[in-house]
Amino acid sequence: MNTIQIEALVKQMTRLEKIGQMTQITTSFFNVDGAKATGTASRMKDVEQHKWIVGSVLGKLDAASMLRIQRDYLQHNRLGIPLLFMTDVVHGYKTIFPVPLALSCSWNPEVLRRTARVSAVEAAAAGFQVTFSPMVDLVRDPRWGRVMESFGEDRLLLGQFGAAMVEGYQTDDLQQPDTLAACVKHFAGYGAAEGGKDYNTVDLSPLSLYNDYLPAYHAALQAGARLMMAAFNTLNGVPATANTWLLQDILRKQWGFDGTVISDWGAVKELIPHGVAAGSEDAARLSLQAGIEIEMMTTAYIEALPELCEQHPELEQKLDEAVTHILQLKQELGLFDDPYRGVSEAREQEMLLHPSHRQAAREAAVQSMVLLKNQNALPLNPNHRLALIGPFADNQHLLGPWSVDGDPNHTVTVLEGLNQQGVHVQSLSTDDNRIDEDVLHQAIELIQQSDTVLLALGEREEWSGEAGSRASIGLPLDQLKLLRIAAAAGKPVIVVMFAGRPIELAEVAHHADAILMAWFPGTEGGHAIADILTGRSNPSGRLTMSFPYHSGQIPVHYNHLNTGRPAHLLTQEKRYKTQYLDVPNESLYPFGYGLGYSEFAYGDIDADTCELSIDRPLQVSIPITNNGEYTGCETVQVYIHDRVAEIARPVRELIAYQQIELKPGEKARVEYTISAEMLGYYHTDLQYRADPGEFELIIGPDSRRGASVMIRLV
Numbered sequence: 001m002n003t004i005q006i007e008a009l010v011k012q013m014t015r016l017e018k019i020g021q022m023t024q025i026t027t028s029f030f031n032v033d034g035a036k037a038t039g040t041a042s043r044m045k046d047v048e049q050h051k052w053i054v055g056s057v058l059g060k061l062d063a064a065s066m067l068r069i070q071r072d073y074l075q076h077n078r079l080g081i082p083l084l085f086m087t088d089v090v091h092g093y094k095t096i097f098p099v100p101l102a103l104s105c106s107w108n109p110e111v112l113r114r115t116a117r118v119s120a121v122e123a124a125a126a127g128f129q130v131t132f133s134p135m136v137d138l139v140r141d142p143r144w145g146r147v148m149e150s151f152g153e154d155r156l157l158l159g160q161f162g163a164a165m166v167e168g169y170q171t172d173d174l175q176q177p178d179t180l181a182a183c184v185k186h187f188a189g190y191g192a193a194e195g196g197k198d199y200n201t202v203d204l205s206p207l208s209l210y211n212d213y214l215p216a217y218h219a220a221l222q223a224g225a226r227l228m229m230a231a232f233n234t235l236n237g238v239p240a241t242a243n244t245w246l247l248q249d250i251l252r253k254q255w256g257f258d259g260t261v262i263s264d265w266g267a268v269k270e271l272i273p274h275g276v277a278a279g280s281e282d283a284a285r286l287s288l289q290a291g292i293e294i295e296m297m298t299t300a301y302i303e304a305l306p307e308l309c310e311q312h313p314e315l316e317q318k319l320d321e322a323v324t325h326i327l328q329l330k331q332e333l334g335l336f337d338d339p340y341r342g343v344s345e346a347r348e349q350e351m352l353l354h355p356s357h358r359q360a361a362r363e364a365a366v367q368s369m370v371l372l373k374n375q376n377a378l379p380l381n382p383n384h385r386l387a388l389i390g391p392f393a394d395n396q397h398l399l400g401p402w403s404v405d406g407d408p409n410h411t412v413t414v415l416e417g418l419n420q421q422g423v424h425v426q427s428l429s430t431d432d433n434r435i436d437e438d439v440l441h442q443a444i445e446l447i448q449q450s451d452t453v454l455l456a457l458g459e460r461e462e463w464s465g466e467a468g469s470r471a472s473i474g475l476p477l478d479q480l481k482l483l484r485i486a487a488a489a490g491k492p493v494i495v496v497m498f499a500g501r502p503i504e505l506a507e508v509a510h511h512a513d514a515i516l517m518a519w520f521p522g523t524e525g526g527h528a529i530a531d532i533l534t535g536r537s538n539p540s541g542r543l544t545m546s547f548p549y550h551s552g553q554i555p556v557h558y559n560h561l562n563t564g565r566p567a568h569l570l571t572q573e574k575r576y577k578t579q580y581l582d583v584p585n586e587s588l589y590p591f592g593y594g595l596g597y598s599e600f601a602y603g604d605i606d607a608d609t610c611e612l613s614i615d616r617p618l619q620v621s622i623p624i625t626n627n628g629e630y631t632g633c634e635t636v637q638v639y640i641h642d643r644v645a646e647i648a649r650p651v652r653e654l655i656a657y658q659q660i661e662l663k664p665g666e667k668a669r670v671e672y673t674i675s676a677e678m679l680g681y682y683h684t685d686l687q688y689r690a691d692p693g694e695f696e697l698i699i700g701p702d703s704r705r706g707a708s709v710m711i712r713l714v
C-alpha cells in the first residue's frame with residue numbers, strides 16, 4: 001500500500017471508523033489467556049460493541065492468540081484494516097535484561113542496541129508490533145520510582161542510549177517480521193515530577209527544557225522512532241496530553257516528526273482531574289486539537305468525537321491526519337501485506353529464551369553492574385568459607401519492574417550462580433523488611449562459621465517502577481541491622497545491592513569492605529553476579545546517576561550550576577554559601593564513577609594548540625595505562641565547563657567518552673575531536689550556539705576527578 005492508496009482508504013472510512021482507529025483497548029477484550037481487564041479497562045464495557053473497529057490493542061499476547069484475534073478481526077472489520085498490537089517491552093520480553101538504568105551504566109550504546117534487538121526478536125515472535133520504549137525522561141530525583149526505566153541524569157547519554165534502542169528495535173527495515181516500531185516516551189519532562197512523586201506536576205523553564213530535557217526525545221526521533229507518547233504530567237501548567245506547544249510547535253513544526261502520537265494510559269480523561277476539562281467531551285476536544293492521535297485506554301474519543309465533529313466540521317481534518325499516520329504505521333510494519341507478520345507458534349517457541357538471548361542478557365548484566373567500593377575483598381578468595389545472607393540470597397525476583405512478560409521461574413539466583421561456578425556457600429534467606437530475632441541468630445552463627453560474609457541486600461521490586469516513589473531511599477532498618485552484625489564479626493563483608501534506583505549507601509559504605517551495585521539484573525542476574533564476584537569478569541559499569549549520602553540532598557546531579565556563592569569559594573564567609581549544614585554538598589558516589597579490578601593511570605592531556613573555531617575542531621588526547629593485574633575496560637570521560645557564558649552553565653557537562661580495553665601493563669592514547677558544536681548550548685533566544693572564549697576541558701575516570709586544560713573557542 002502506498003501513500004495514494006492510504007489516502008483513498010481514509011476517504012472510504014466513516015467518521016466512526018476513523019475514531020475507532022484512534023482508540024486503543026487491551027487484549028482482554030479479545031479473551032487472551034491471562035489478560036485481565038483491570039482498573040480503567042474494567043470500566044470500558046461500552047467498547048465491546050466497537051471492538052471490531054478499534055485500531056490497536058495493548059497487553060498480554062502470544063502467537064496463537066495474535067493469529068486468532070487478527071483473523072477474527074479481519075473478518076469483522078469492514079475495510080479489512082489489520083489490528084496493531086502494542087506492549088511495554090522495556091528491558092526484554094521473556095529474556096529479561098537489567099533494568100534500563102542499569103543498562104545505561106554500561107556506558108555502551110552497543111549493549112543497549114543489542115538488548116533492544118533481542119527484545120524485538122522475542123516480542124515480534126509473540127505477535128507484537130510496537131513497543132512503548134525507550135523512555136528517555138531525564139531524572140534528577142531518584143525518589144521517583146520510574147528512575148529505573150531511565151538512563152539517568154545526563155542528556156547526552158539519554159539521547160545516545162535512546163537512539164541505540166530505537167535502532168535495535170526497528171533496524172533499518174521495519175518491514176522485517178522480527179522488528180518492533182519504537183514509541184519514545186514520555187513527552188515531555190515526566191522525569192522532573194515534583195518531589196519525585198509519580199504523575200506529579202512538572203515546572204521547567206524553557207532554557208532547562210531546551211538544554212537538558214528535550215534533546216534526548218529529539219535524538220531518539222532522529223534515530224527513526226515511529227511513535228511518541230505524551231506524558232501524564234502537566235508541563236508549566238498545561239497537561240502534556242493537551243499541550244499544543246509540545247505536540248505541535250516542538251514535535252511537528254520544529255522537529256518535523258511525521259509518525260504517530262499516542263496518549264499515556266487513561267491520560268485523555270485525566271484532563272478532567274487535572275482541572276482543564278469539564279468532562280469527556282472537553283477532554284476529547286483538547287487532546288485532539290493538541291495532537292493526540294491514539295487514545296490509550298479511555299473512551300473519550302469514541303464517546304464524544306462523533307458528535308463534536310458534527311458540530312465542528314473543521315475537526316474532521318484532525319481525524320484524517322491522525323488516521324493517515326496510524327495507517328502509515330501499519331503499512332511501514334508490513335501489515336497490509338501480511339497482517340500476521342509471519343507469526344507462528346513454532347517461531348515463538350524457538351525464539352523465546354533462546355540460549356543466545358540468555359547469553360546476551362548475562363553479558364549485559366555484567367556490563368551494567370557497578371563496583372562502588374573494594375578494599376581487597378573482591379574477587380572472592382577461593383579458599384574462604386562463604387556465608388551468603390539476606391533477602392536476595394536465593395531470590396528469583398531479580399527481574400525488576402516493567403518486566404511484564406518475564407517469568408521469575410527462569411531467573412538464576414545469586415546462590416545458583418555461585419554454585420554453578422563451583423563456589424560453595426552456606427546461605428540464609430531473610431525477609432527484606434522485618435528480620436526476626438531468631439533469623440538474626442542464625443545469621444550470627446553462619447557468620448561465625450565463615451571467613452567472608454556476602455550480604456545480598458536491597459529494595460524489593462515493587463518499591464520502584466511506576467507508582468513506586470519513595471520519600472527517602474535508604475535500606476530497610478532490619479537490613480542495616482544485619483549489616484552491622486556482620487561488620488561487628490570482624491570478617492570481610494561484601495554487599496551485593498539490588499535496587500531500581502540509587503540508594504542511600506553512606507552507612508553501607510562505612511561497614512562494608514566491598515559494594516557491588518547489581519540493580520535488578522534480569523534473568524541471568526545470578527550468573528552475572530557470580531562472574532564478577534569470582535573475578536571471571538572484571539566489573540566495568542559506571543554510574544549514570546549520582547548517589548546521595550542522604551535523601552535530603554536530592555537533587556544532587558553532577559551538572560548543577562555554580563551559584564554566586566559556591567561552597568568551595570574561599571573568599572566567602574564560612575556560613576553564607578550554597579550548602580547544607582548537616583550533610584555534604586557532594587554526592588557519595590558521583591556520576592561516571594565505578595571501580596574495577598584493574599588500576600588505570602591517567603597522564604596529562606595533550607591538546608596541541610588549545611584553540612578551536614567553528615570550522616576547525618581541536619584534537620586532544622590522553623595516555624592511559626593499566627597498572628593492574630587484570631585486563632580491564634576503562635570509560636574515559638570528557639567534560640567541559642564554560643567559564644563565561646550568556647547564562648550560568650553547569651560546573652561540568654559530559655561532552656564525550658570512549659571505552660578502551662587494556663591488558664595488564666598496556667598503555668594507550670585515547671583521542672578525541674572537540675568541535676565548537678560540542679561546546680554549545682541554547683541561549684536566551686532559544687538558539688543553539690557556542691560562545692567564543694575559554695572553556696575548562698577535563699578528562700577523567702568520572703565527573704569528579706580528572707586532568708584539565710584550558711581551551712579557547714575563537
Ligand code: NOJ
Pocket residue numbers: 058088132185264265466
Ligand atoms: C503507563 C505508563 O506510564 C507508560 O509508560 C506505559 O507505556 C503505559 N502505561 C502502557 O502500559
